[in-house]
Amino acid sequence: xxxxxxxxxxxxxxxxxxxxxxxxxxxxxxxxxxxxxxxxxxxxxxxxxxxxxxxxxxxxxxxxxxxxxxxxxxxxxxxxxxxxxxxxxxxxxxxxxxxxxxxxxxxxxxxxxxxxxxxxxxxxxxxxxxxxxxxxxxxxxxxxxxxxxxxxxx
Numbered sequence: 001x002x003x004x005x006x007x008x009x010x011x012x013x014x015x016x017x018x019x020x021x022x023x024x025x026x027x028x029x030x031x032x033x034x035x036x037x038x039x040x041x042x043x044x045x046x047x048x049x050x051x052x053x054x055x056x057x058x059x060x061x062x063x064x065x066x067x068x069x070x071x072x073x074x075x076x077x078x079x080x081x082x083x084x085x086x087x088x089x090x091x092x093x094x095x096x097x098x099x100x101x102x103x104x105x106x107x108x109x110x111x112x113x114x115x116x117x118x119x120x121x122x123x124x125x126x127x128x129x130x131x132x133x134x135x136x137x138x139x140x141x142x143x144x145x146x147x148x149x150x151x152x153x154x
Contacts, residue, residue, distance in 0.1 A: 037071060038071060038073070039071055039073070039129050040072070040129065041072050041073065041074050041127075041128075042070060042072040042074045042075060042076040042077070042126070042127050042128050042129060043072030043076065043128055043129060044070065044071070044072075044076055044126055044128040044131060045071045046067070046068045046136070047066075047067045048066065048067075049066075049136050050136070050137040050138070051064045051066065051107070051136075051139075052138075053138065053140025054140055054141075055140065055141045055143060056111060056140060056141070056142055056143065057111075057142075057143050058111060058112065058114035058143055058144065058145045059111055059112055059145075060111050062109035062110060063106065063108045064106075064107050064108075064138065065104045065105070065106055066105040066106075066136050067104055068097075068104075069102050069103070070097040070098060070099050070100065070101055070103065071099075071100075072099055072128070072129060073099050075097065075098055075099070076098075076126060076128060077096050077097075077126060077127045078092040078093055078097070078105070078124060078125075078126045079125045079127070080092065080124075080125045081122055081123070081124050081125075082123045082125075083107070083120065083121075083122055084120045084121040084123075085120060086110075087110040087118075087120065088107060088108075088110075088120040088122060088138065089107070089108045089110075090106065090108075090122045090124075091106035091108075092105055092106075092124070105124060105136065107122055107136075107138055109140075111142050113142055114142050114143065115143070115145070116141070116142060117139070117140070117141040118138075118139060118140060118142065119137065119138075120138050120139070121135050121136065121137050122135070122136045122137075123136075124136060
């Protein structure tokens with residue numbers, strides 16, 4: 001009787017282990033299928049097209065980065081970047097981004113504009129197939145400056 005119980009337990013444990021291994025293999029196959037879409041010519045695929053600064057202190061660091069990859073088969077050239085106002089200053093890569101390489105569009109928001117929410121855009125012009133002009137967004141709120149009251153002398 002004990003042998004039958006042990007044999008049954010081993011059989012059930014073996015099936016459970018086999019199912020777990022099959023499930024792990026299915027997850028690995030599912031993960032392997034995720035790829036960036038390929039483009040015939042230069043391509044530009046951003047990790048995020050919106051950067052949310054959240055709520056930040058006045059006069060804090062306003063620098064952020066939009067990271068992208070050239071998902072095409074030809075070099076990507078960023079021709080220009082333009083902020084929607086003088087408070088948003090973008091930077092662009094000077095060299096062509098080769099197929100499969102990552103690039104960065106830097107942006108600096110003027111955080112001295114205290115006490116107000118903001119939503120600004122950066123327009124990117126490139127030789128990317130199908131998206132020669134791309135609009136990126138930054139948003140957030142800059143906290144008001146703290147009013148420090150000096151004690152009066154009597």
